[in-house]
Amino acid sequence: MKALLIGEYRQGKLLDSTFELFGFAAQLGGETAFLLVGDETRLPACDGPLYLAEAAECGEYNPDLHKQLILQAVARENPDFIVFVHSSYGWDLAPRVAARLKAAQVSEVIGLTDGGFEVGCCNAKMRRTVKPSTARAVLTIQAGAFPARQPNGTPRIQRLAATGNGGLEFVGYEPAEAKDVDLTRAEVIVSAGRGVGKKENVPVIAALARALGGELGASRPVVDAGWIEHSHQVGTTGQTVSPRLYVACGISGAIQHLAGMKKSDFIVAINKDKDAPIGEIADVLVVADVMQFVPALTARLQR
Amino acid sequence: MKILVCIKQVPDMESRFKANSQGVWFEETDLAFRMNEYDEYAVEQAVQLKEQLGDAPEVTVLSIGPDRVVEAIKKALAMGCDRGVHVQDPAAATRDPWQIASIIASHAGDKGYDLILTGMQSQDRGSAQVGVTVAEELGYACATTLVGFAFSDGTVTAKRELEGGIKGVVRLRTPALVTCQLGLNVPRYPTLPNIMKAKKKEIQTIAVAELLKEEPLATTVSFHPPARKGGGIVLEGDVGVLVDQLLGILKDKTAVLR
Numbered sequence: 121m122k123a124l125l126i127g128e129y130r131q132g133k134l135l136d137s138t139f140e141l142f143g144f145a146a147q148l149g150g151e152t153a154f155l156l157v158g159d160e161t162r163l164p165a166c167d168g169p170l171y172l173a174e175a176a177e178c179g180e181y182n183p184d185l186h187k188q189l190i191l192q193a194v195a196r197e198n199p200d201f202i203v204f205v206h207s208s209y210g211w212d213l214a215p216r217v218a219a220r221l222k223a224a225q226v227s228e229v230i231g232l233t234d235g236g237f238e239v240g241c242c243n244a245k246m247r248r249t250v251k252p253s254t255a256r257a258v259l260t261i262q263a264g265a266f267p268a269r270q271p272n273g274t275p276r277i278q279r280l281a282a283t284g285n286g287g288l289e290f291v292g293y294e295p296a297e298a299k300d301v302d303l304t305r306a307e308v309i310v311s312a313g314r315g316v317g318k319k320e321n322v323p324v325i326a327a328l329a330r331a332l333g334g335e336l337g338a339s340r341p342v343v344d345a346g347w348i349e350h351s352h353q354v355g356t357t358g359q360t361v362s363p364r365l366y367v368a369c370g371i372s373g374a375i376q377h378l379a380g381m382k383k384s385d386f387i388v389a390i391n392k393d394k395d396a397p398i399g400e401i402a403d404v405l406v407v408a409d410v411m412q413f414v415p416a417l418t419a420r421l422q423r
Numbered sequence: 424m425k426i427l428v429c430i431k432q433v434p435d436m437e438s439r440f441k442a443n444s445q446g447v448w449f450e451e452t453d454l455a456f457r458m459n460e461y462d463e464y465a466v467e468q469a470v471q472l473k474e475q476l477g478d479a480p481e482v483t484v485l486s487i488g489p490d491r492v493v494e495a496i497k498k499a500l501a502m503g504c505d506r507g508v509h510v511q512d513p514a515a516a517t518r519d520p521w522q523i524a525s526i527i528a529s530h531a532g533d534k535g536y537d538l539i540l541t542g543m544q545s546q547d548r549g550s551a552q553v554g555v556t557v558a559e560e561l562g563y564a565c566a567t568t569l570v571g572f573a574f575s576d577g578t579v580t581a582k583r584e585l586e587g588g589i590k591g592v593v594r595l596r597t598p599a600l601v602t603c604q605l606g607l608n609v610p611r612y613p614t615l616p617n618i619m620k621a622k623k624k625e626i627q628t629i630a631v632a633e634l635l636k637e638e639p640l641a642t643t644v645s646f647h648p649p650a651r652k653g654g655g656i657v658l659e660g661d662v663g664v665l666v667d668q669l670l671g672i673l674k675d676k677t678a679v680l681r
């Protein structure tokens with residue numbers, strides 16, 4: 121069995137998530153080959169063939185061209201699996217490669233079961249086991265699902281080149297919004313999710329944060345709706361926090377939110393849905409309506 | 424200008440899911456269905472573009488599924504799309520993303536759409552494949568996870584959301600396909616007059632057999648709840664009692680309550 125692992129490179133750096141591909145490959149077993157559109161000074165120390173194209177020539181984001189480079193490596197290696205991280209790079213590129221190869225794609229793999237791949241579905245509340253029917257399959261792995269592994273070997277570098285852009289032109293990056301609240305230093309964070317219902321209810325959550333001597337956090341939809349400022353957002357596109365106590369109010373527990381808060385020492389979730397995926401990582405799940413429970417809790421703390 | 428929006432009808436995600444009798448997908452009875460959240464951003468963006476261009480573009484909304492999906496199509500029409508296409512497929516839930524994409528591509532193949540909008544992913548299946556695969560099949564330029572969209576002179580300037588809050592700005596020549604994501608816009612609520620107007624809009628029904636030519640490339644062999652890692656305490660019952668229980672646990676297990 122052979123896997124072709126597709127690394128990720130952005131703003132002149134090899135992304136750490138790339139090493140999760142090696143962690144996944146170790147569980148999968150068999151040989152590996154690696155491909156990166158990047159630069160020679162930042163390569164993983166992996167054994168086996170390492171296909172390299174220069175980001176300076178091929179662009180960091182130029183999906184049509186990167187697809188062609190991957191297809192070249194596939195033709196030479198004949199891998200059983202082509203593996204990406206399920207990220208803004210991987211979910212964009214993987215289906216293009218799969219379509220050209222007419223290969224099955226399994227997205228956001230979180231585990232291996234005999235002959236199949238475990239994936240989340242229904243907003244992470246349920247799981248599916250999926251089996252590719254094609255000899256070759258394209259996989260994307262969920263960020264954080266497999267341990268990062270630093271390989272220790274000597275790659276055989278093979279240079280790749282291609283030209284073109286498939287009607288898409290990369291203009292540039294826009295930096296993340298500046299943070300005016302530093303949640304990373306808070307000891308207690310009480311976050312509001314869509315389950316708080318409306319903007320007018322946000323002060324109720326803020327009052328609990330104050331009563332616990334902590335800061336107010338937020339899930340993404342609450343920020344997008346303009347109920348709370350972006351600087352309070354927790355998650356992959358917000359801040360990564362690890363307070364002593366994290367209280368999630370009306371938050372379902374999507375992977376992108378969990379990625380930002382799962383390292384908290386103690387997690388309390390308040391959710392009316394007993395099956396909400398946040399229950400999987402919460403130390404305590406309080407099954408209740410936030411707007412009934414939170415004011416009652418705040419009132420007790422203030423007594 | 425011709426625009427296509429692809430929407431999926433999915434269950435309300437706060438529902439309780441049970442496996443169906445084959446054990447490979449959820450049992451549909453007792454579930455309430457609605458438009459996939461990400462697809463609402465796609466519909467809204469298409470309608471905003473239509474408004475921007477002085478009503479000139481024709482916006483078609485397409486959904487593949489059993490008869491219930493007509494409700495989602497009607498909602499999109501009430502939001503401002505012009506006409507609906509219902510690809511009638513009682514077995515849509517058993518199709519893999521490759522088949523769904525190929526149905527859309529075979530519909531779109533000879534229609535000359537300048538722009539196709541899809542959601543970034545479906546909330547139930549969540550493969551994040553259908554849009555990109557359609558673009559690949561049609562040879563359209565494609566960008567995913569849009570949080571910004573501008574259109575002028577046949578060019579889309581799109582803002583893609585990347586990890587850590589950074590954004591990537593790209594320009595696409597039409598014909599193009601974009602996949603839409605939360606943060607792109609705020610989908611409107613259909614007003615009563617628009618709901619009434621939508622009743623007069625045409626919804627064309629096409630049997631799936633006319634468009635589906637592909638076999639699935641992957642099979643779901645099991646649908647099940649996640650294995651509970653356990654450890655977590657679940658508290659249920661009267662709110663007053665819950666408050667006492669939680670405070671007791673916090674005093675015991677954390678140092679935040681002095």
Ligand SMILES: Cc1cc2nc3c(=O)[nH]c(=O)nc-3n(C[C@H](O)[C@H](O)[C@H](O)COP(=O)(O)OP(=O)(O)OC[C@H]3O[C@@H](n4cnc5c(N)ncnc54)[C@H](O)[C@@H]3O)c2cc1C
Nearest residue numbers: 313314315339340355356357358370371372377392409410
């Ligand atoms: C590229 C990308 C990046 C993302 N980045 C982030 C990020 O940085 N941070 C982030 O948070 N999300 C992010 N998301 C979005 C993420 O996928 C989820 O959509 C989001 O986290 C869901 O927010 P939520 O839990 O508040 O809302 P929902 O998923 O809608 O959950 C609401 C919850 O509230 C509960 N509820 C409803 N009413 C009540 C009530 N009265 N009382 C108690 N409970 C109630 C429901 O049972 C449900 O569990 C990102 C998504 C993508 C695709």
Ligand SMILES: Nc1ncnc2c1ncn2[C@@H]1O[C@H](COP(=O)(O)O)[C@@H](O)[C@H]1O
Nearest residue numbers: 429430487541542544545550551552553
């Ligand atoms: N049955 C369907 N009918 C119409 N569009 C669909 C269907 N399934 C998926 N899509 C579109 O493809 C996107 C991605 O879906 P998925 O690949 O399942 O995550 C969705 O957001 C929809 O825009």
